[in-house]
Amino acid sequence: DAGVIQSPRHEVTEMGQEVTLRCKPISGHNSLFWYRQTMMRGLELLIYFNNNVPIDDSGMPEDRFSAKMPNASFSTLKIQPSEPRDSAVYFCAGGRGGGSGELFFGEGSRLTVL
Amino acid sequence: QQQVKQSPQSLIVQKGGISIINCAYENTAFDYFPWYQQFPGKGPALLIAIRPDVSEKKEGRFTISFNKSAKQFSLHIMDSQPGDSATYFCAASMSGNTPLVFGKGTRLSVIA
Numbered sequence: 001d002a003g004v005i006q007s008p009r010h011e012v013t014e015m016g017q018e019v020t021l022r023c024k025p026i027s028g029h030n031s032l033f034w035y036r037q038t039m040m041r042g043l044e045l046l047i048y049f050n051n052n053v054p055i056d057d058s059g060m061p062e063d064r065f066s067a068k069m070p071n072a073s074f075s076t077l078k079i080q081p082s083e084p085r086d087s088a089v090y091f092c093a094g095g096r097g098g099g100s101g102e103l104f105f106g107e108g109s110r111l112t113v114l
Numbered sequence: 115q116q117q118v119k120q121s122p123q124s125l126i127v128q129k130g131g132i133s134i135i136n137c138a139y140e141n142t143a144f145d146y147f148p149w150y151q152q153f154p155g156k157g158p159a160l161l162i163a164i165r166p167d168v169s170e171k172k173e174g175r176f177t178i179s180f181n182k183s184a185k186q187f188s189l190h191i192m193d194s195q196p197g198d199s200a201t202y203f204c205a206a207s208m209s210g211n212t213p214l215v216f217g218k219g220t221r222l223s224v225i226a
Contacts, residue, residue: 004157033213042218043158043203056213091157102148103214105157 004106006092012112018080021109023092024073033103034067034077035091043091049075082113117141118206120217127224133191135220137204140185144206148214149178149189152201161202162189194224 005024013019025032033048047057049069057067064083069075079086089110093103120137127133139147148163164171164178164187171178177190191198201221205214 035216043216045213045215048213093157101146102160102163103150103158105159107155107157 004092004094004104006090006106006109008109009107010110010112012114013082014114015083016081017113018078019082019086019111019113021077021090021092021111023075023077023106025075025092025094026104027073029094029096029104030072031095032069032075033093033095034075035093035105037089037091037108046077046090079111082111084113087111087113117215118204118217120204120220122220123218124221125223127191127194127222129194129196129224129226131194131224133189133194133198133222133224135189135202135204135222136186137188137206137217138184138186139206141206141208142185143208145209146207147178147180147187148205149176150203150205150216152203152219158203191222194222196224196226198222199224 007022030051034046036044036046046059047067048055052069065079067077089108091105091108093105095101095103118137118139145166149161150158151161152158162173162176162178164180166182169180175192180187201219203219204217207214
């Protein structure tokens with residue numbers, strides 16, 4: 001098993017550009033989470049899905065952020081338009097159900113918005 | 115509102131010493147308390163976890179101590195090694211389909 005796969009690993013873009021981050025969870029994991037990590041705020045939950053259905057997106061900072069999970073093996077997090085304050089490491093994580101179980105994290109996508 | 119407060123923010127320990135990281139939570143409905151370990155350039159990975167029906171759980175050099183009445187739990191790393199140098203996150207969640215809430219992390223450096 002290859003684990004949770006995220007792409008790109010690094011993205012440098014200019015303010016105003018659209019950014020799309022991708023995640024392939026581990027097969028059989030029915031919960032998927034998007035977290036953002038910064039020095040100041042630590043790991044923040046942005047949104048999570050159960051069985052491909054968005055359950056809670058209250059952590060999405062604003063309408064510029066959107067996430068989709070069209071099927072059990074793929075999810076995207078999109079930022080449009082991007083701003084310098086969006087610079088962070090974005091993690092995708094999966095698990096077998098809810099929060100009271102092990103989460104398996106990808107290696108993250110480091111986003112820098114100039 | 116920060117539901118899980120973690121301290122210290124950073125910690126330097128001599129090789130062979132004991133590393134102690136503390137967390138406090140507010141929501142009494144939390145019933146799952148894991149610790150995650152993160153190395154630079156990697157995602158966090160589960161290290162050890164506890165549920166409130168026990169006060170302590172030990173796995174090798176890593177021990178979680180849990181105090182339900184004080185709403186606190188801590189990670190103890192015995193005989194700390196340079197390879198333990200990483201960022202450690204405590205977290206909490208409720209049973210069912212609720213996500214983990216993480217503390218802000220502790221950067222541990224173990225020096226020889």
